[in-house]
Amino acid sequence: MEANIVIMKCSSTNGFVGVRVQKMEDGDWHRTWAFKINPKTANREGYDSTMIHGSLCCTEEFPGCPYCGNMSLYYCCKCKHIVCYNGTDTHVVCPWCGYSAALRTAEYLNLSAGRF
Template sequence: MFRPQILPMKEVMLMSKVNEAVIVLAKCGHSHKTYGMRAEKVGLNHWRINWAFPIKEASAKREGYDKTTVKGQIEFTDEYPGCPYCGGHQLTVCSCGHIGCTHTNEGVYRCEWCGTTGQIDSYSGEAIIAGMDI
């Protein structure tokens, strides 16, 4: 026979803790299409990207994904499948704050959001703005 147990409040609070997760928008460097990435906050200014899915820009805006900003250390989990269009696992953050797949061996990147072309540098931890101007 099942007997429910009464747990101390501290244990109940720990069991119900849910990490903050947001959807960050990116564009594929090959297909030029928009996709969403699920980023889970795992610490102060520390995010892990663990999932990606294709999404239309109108749907992303309707869901509010175009308002997301993520700042700090960003890394992929082992489960991250890559870009849903090209399978890529490399991202570049443009000076406009948006991100996209990186497909270059020369170190030059063209942003699919604003069209800016520039030399790739290391990520400084500045904010990623998910969907400005979509």
């Protein structure tokens, strides 16, 4: 079983979130868990090293953003990071890079992640 961690930022609090993703039998990647993470720890552990290509659907166990409970996420096309998303806003400002845009949800995402 392949699993990785991708780093997400919370849109409500700017907190860093480690999102555990798992490769499913059909080759797609799903989100299985989320937890608060210290970005310095994340760098030291060597996250951010491989690419994930998948829909990042959430599994039943997925607990949502550990800061605000958001279940969804969006992908910033400018800085290529993910951000938690409440599912209703049509205009968002990326907490990573400040890019503000009308939201487009991507079916498949390309993300960098590290081995877990």
